[in-house]
Amino acid sequence: MNNNLIYSINGPVVTVKDSKDFSMQEMVFVGNKEMMGEVIGIDEQYTTIQVYESTTGLKPGEPVRPSGSLLSATLGPGILKNIFDGIERPLKELMETEGAFIAAGTTVSPLDEEKLWDVTMQVKLHDRLRSGQIYATCPETELIEHRCMLSPMLPEGEVIFVADHGQYHINDEIVRIRDDQGEEHALTLTQKWPIRNPRPVGFRKPITRPLITGQRVIDTLFPIAKGGAAAIPGGFGSGKTMTQHQLAKWCDADIIVYVGCGERGNEMTQVLEEFTDLIDPKSNKPLLARTVLIANTSNMPVAAREASIYTGITLAEYYRDMGYHVAIMADSTSRWAEALREISGRLEEMPAEEGFPAYLPSRISQFYERAGYIETLNGAEGSVTIIGAVSPQGADFSEPVTQNTKRFVRCFWALDKSLAYARHYPAINWNDSYSEYLDDLARWYDKNVDREFNTLRQEIRAILHEENQLMEIVKLIGSDVLPEDQKLTMEIAKVIRVGYLQQNAYHPADTYVPFEKQFKMLKIISYLNAQAKKLVARRIPVSLIAKTGIIDKVVKIKYDVPNDQLELLDGYFEMIDQALAQVE
Structure with a gap:
């Protein structure tokens, strides 16, 4: 006879009284329907369990059965091309057996x-x-x-x-x-692995190779390394999900793990439909053939959000151990933190800042620290790159989730609402964002792109920084009072912003940009700046340079030059010389 009976129910939190049959983090089966749960607290009198399914209809007195094992993911062939919920139940199979809504206690083999x-x-x-x-x-x-x-x-x-x-x-x-x-x-x-435990590795290797994304603002200004971690914070409507979609489609990882944690159901539907139709540019095969999706939408049980993040990273580590480079997109870690806050509140724990539990930083660090470039136990190389979206309420980057995430990532792509409303995508603000991987990757750029690449990047950053300072003056007294050299800086900065940093995800030539094209575009912008400076030094006004139309021509390079005809870029240097010769 089972003496482990439900004593109290508080949302997804269930307690069992006077039992010594459970151990911490053990997976258990709750109620007559045998819903999946996990032990999260044990004291002399009570065992506390969080249930990963809806507890509607659950009653005190129903049995709780221990499993004797930790909450684990089943790992084996059949993971890719699949879509799971937060506790690795395959949603396609569940739809065939249960219909559109998942009944509590439904068990189906993950694979x-x-x-x-x-x-x-x-x-x-x-x-x-x-x-x-x-x-x-x-x-x-x-x-x-x-x-x-x-x-x-x-x-x-x-x-x-x-x-x-x-x-x-x-x-x-x-x-x-x-x-x-x-x-x-x-x-x-197959094998099973506890989702909260990192998989062991041979040893961690230094990070020296970039994750190439084909997104100019990322690859040029704020690169992320393979095995690194990045955060994409942004308010509602600033393009977090769209940016992650672009990275999932085009980055040069072997495998993509996309975790929709507490996001809107229609967004996950869009991901599914897009990924089903997309063709992988490297192989001309469906992109879904190297993708696994974990969908835990906002109307699913809140406790399962917490599990979905760990399930995703465990699947990523499994493929990393085979010798693959894996990128995991977590959208959004703020919803995961909100789940922690809700469960913490139901446990009546002492809240910290903004009601989040005091252990929020340690949970965030446990997740991001599972990124890395490693040598596997069998001597191969693999990596897990984590890109986590953060959704601060009111776009306030000083709130706890964003601030604690900044402590554990080395790449920060700050999305700006005003850029998004101006239709500038990706809406990554070049003044608030940063990447600490630049020095680690400098040698790779020298060897694989060009030794000039790092110099051009610094020049671009300097122009954007100077424009930011000049904008303060322009806002006060207008641009007419600026000297000609500063007017030129403003014009070149506009070329960089509109012609280089802004990228159209729906344009076939602009949705993905190879490194060779990025480098040549930078050289053309730098050449235009250098040649125009010579004219300005001879007191020729910037307005005359603009009238030649060459500035607009350079802005439109991203659309006018297809990715398979990069030789056309070589003609732009002569075009600039001819246009500026008219001014003289």
């Missing part, structure tokens, strides 16, 4: 147990299998090979059975090992 996979064995009898070593592979999608590894939770041992190459279900035994104590362990295509 398809009926599908056959073409498995190629990578070990033979009497081999020594070590932690993280690959023992079988299968083509998971047309783009990604799935590599089954010995779980770090199992001891190393001698292979005593190997199945033949062929087709197998995910739970079929394909390898058996015997450890040094004589115990035998059956290996399948």
Whole structure:
């Protein structure tokens, strides 16, 4: 007989009285419907559980059953192309069995147990299998090979059975090992891993390579490194989700994990529809073939938001351990923090700033610290890059989630409402944003782009900084009183803002920009600035230079030069010389 009965219910928080059968962070099954929950507090009298499903209809006196294991994700082939909820239930299968609304206590295998996979064995009898070593592979999608590894939770041992190459279900035994104590362990295509525990690595490597996004303002001014962490804070309507969509579509990661944490359902629908239709530019195959989506919309149970972030990062680490470069988009970590605040309030914990729990900084750091560029246990290289959106209320960057996130990321892309309302996208404010990866990546730019690239970047930043200072004067007394050299600075800054930093996600030539085009555009803008300065030094007014139309021509480079005809850019230097010669 089960003596573990529900004593009280407070939203998603359930307590059991006078029980010694539970351990911290253990996964449990709550109520007659066996809803999934996790133990979050134990004292002499009460065991506190947070339930990851709706507790509507739950009553005191219903049983609570321990599982004996931590809340874990099932890892194996079939993750990619799938869409899960926050506790790794596949939403497509749930829709087929449950309809549009998920009933409480619904259990379905995270991965398809009926599908056959073409498995190629990578070990033979009497081999020594070590932690993280690959023992079988299968083509998971047309783009990604799935590599089954010995779980770090199992001891190393001698292979005593190997199945033949062929087709197998995910739970079929394909390898058996015997450890040094004589115990035998059956290996399948899957493994389980506790979502709150980081997966072990060989060692962390220095960060030296950028995550190339094809977005000029990011790649040029505020780059993020592979294995780095970035935050995208911004108020409502400033383009956080759109920016993350662009990064997910175009960044050069091998695999994308997109976590919609507490976002609007229509936004997740848009992600699904877009990703289904998109073609991966590198392979001309569907982008979904290297993407996994975790949808935890704003109307889903609030506690599951907290789990969705950890589920996403665990899936990312799993593919990293295979030797892939993974980018995880978390949209938005503020909704996750709000879930922490709601549960903390129901637990009657002492609130800290703005009602958030005192452990908010440590939870945020635990998440972002799981980024990194590493050597895996099997000697391969892999990385997890975390890009987290933050939604500060009223676009107030001084609120606790944004401020604590700044402490643990080295890249900060501050979105500006006024830029968004002016239709300047991505609405990344170049005065408030920063990247601390510039020095780490400088050598890569010198080697793979051009030694001049870093100099051009500094020149662009200096012009934008000077424009920002001049704008204070212009607001007070107008631009007519400025000397000609400062008027030229304002004109060149406008070219940089409109012609370079502003990017049209819906234009085929502008949605993604290769590094070669970015570099040549910078050279053309710098050349225009240098040549125009010579005229201004000879007392020729900027208004005459503007009348030639060359400034507008340079602004329109992003649309006029397709990405596959970059040789056209070489003609712009001569075009600038001819236009400015007319002024002389």
